[in-house]
Amino acid sequence: MRQQCPQCGSYELAKVGQNDKFLKWGGGGALVLFALGFVAPGFWIIIPLWMFGSLAVYMSHPLLECKECGRQWDPRKRPVETKS
Template sequence: MYGQCPKCHSYRVVRVGQYAKFMKVSLTVCAVLIAAAIAYPIFWLALPVFWLTSLWFYLSRPLLGCDDCDHLWNPRKPEQVLKYDR
């Protein structure tokens, strides 16, 4: 599994996607790319590449969250504590 929660030491740990951050960044970049594509049609080729890349980052970079205490942390940086409201 994913180990133990560093805060409450529970084993009820799940993967949590970074959906809000993903949506903000991807919608902003898509808006900029579409605006650029209207001016320069070559930018239409960049949109599918960006979509696939951002989807890959979203799926491959999850956070871990505890079901018992709602603690959220980055498994690649165990010392970093993140705020998360469920």
């Protein structure tokens, strides 16, 4: 079954990554681990693991974007029906 845009009903969809979340979680976590690395040097090892882990999570769960209206949504979540 093909998915369609919940807003305009178009079937013209594209997968897009969640780069903004990757930058927030990956970069923020790396900065925290970097700061903790001065207290306990073992945290230096975790920084690359954190970056690759957050990259893998966000690249493996792409969003769908409608090419006609530009709406983005998570295809794994059920759309909420609204009365108009």
